[in-house]
Amino acid sequence: MQIRDFTVDHNLKELTEHRTVVLPVACYVTKIDENINGYIPLHWHDEFQFVLVVTGTAYFQINQETIDIQEGEGLFINSGCLHMANDRNNSGCVYICINVSPDFVVPHELYATFVAPYIQATNLQYIHLSQRESWASSILNSIGMIAHFIEQSQPFYEMNVSIELTTIWKNLLQNGIQLQFEEREMLRNQRMKLMLDWIHQHYAGKILLEDIAQAGQLSRSECCRYFKRFLGKSPLNYVTDYRIQKSLILLQQPQFNVTDVAYQVGFNSASYYIDKFRQSMKMTPFAYKKKANE
Missing domain, CATH: 2.60.120.280 (Regulatory protein AraC)
Known part of the structure; x- marks a missing residue:
């Protein structure tokens, strides 16, 4: 079975039920x-x-x-x-x-x-x-x-x-796993999930770097280091990418035009959304919408 899309909750946990009829x-x-x-x-x-x-x-x-x-x-x-x-x-x-x-x-x-x-x-x-x-x-x-x-x-x-x-x-x-339990690493992972959690709950509104950092109980500079380490990008670049990801489902709905979608996922400018969408998806949102609704 091929999954073209799967749903996640606000903390990026996948909600797909992973089981056959009788097995987990x-x-x-x-x-x-x-x-x-x-x-x-x-x-x-x-x-x-x-x-x-x-x-x-x-x-x-x-x-x-x-x-x-x-x-x-x-x-x-x-x-x-x-x-x-x-x-x-x-x-x-x-x-x-x-x-x-x-x-x-x-x-x-x-x-x-x-x-x-x-x-x-x-x-x-x-x-x-x-x-x-x-x-x-x-x-x-x-x-x-x-x-x-x-x-x-x-x-x-x-x-x-x-x-x-x-x-x-x-x-x-049996093949060489030497287990380690580092409290500092566990805390890093937890803080990263807290920041992602906050973004996924608030992506449709205005987001500042200070807000993301506060969710992880970090300074702005430390917040940026976390995102660079975990995701290879800045916190605000991640927000933009996440908004584009969330917009894909809306673009498939015939009742929403591109401008509607841009504002629903948190962009305050349709032209900025179109530019960032093109950079990410290698096509315009208009082209994506047309292809999705063919």
């Missing part, structure tokens, strides 16, 4: 450039995410770190981590994505020992899975098998999925 597991085959934004926007969710790139190259950002994932490689993304993905060099990237509830990878009695500490660790945002490592290659094969089991839905496929997930988790735990 979901499998998506995602072609990045077919997303409504042309990329997978920044979001997070409670589920673990396992990725296998089957075509092309993907550029992933997880919290403040970035990594290229080549065809045949993959990723483990930990619960609660902000992440986004983009196609690298118009490669037509397609990847399999398995999202799974953390409490499903091992029996309930083992959760406190073998899962909870790995969610809480501050040094375990993601793991790059390469075919060069036999344990990682095994995990990549398991991701492909889970996708096949879910697609085919043959009798007892649920048990096969459960077995493969437990095998994946055991492989991860």
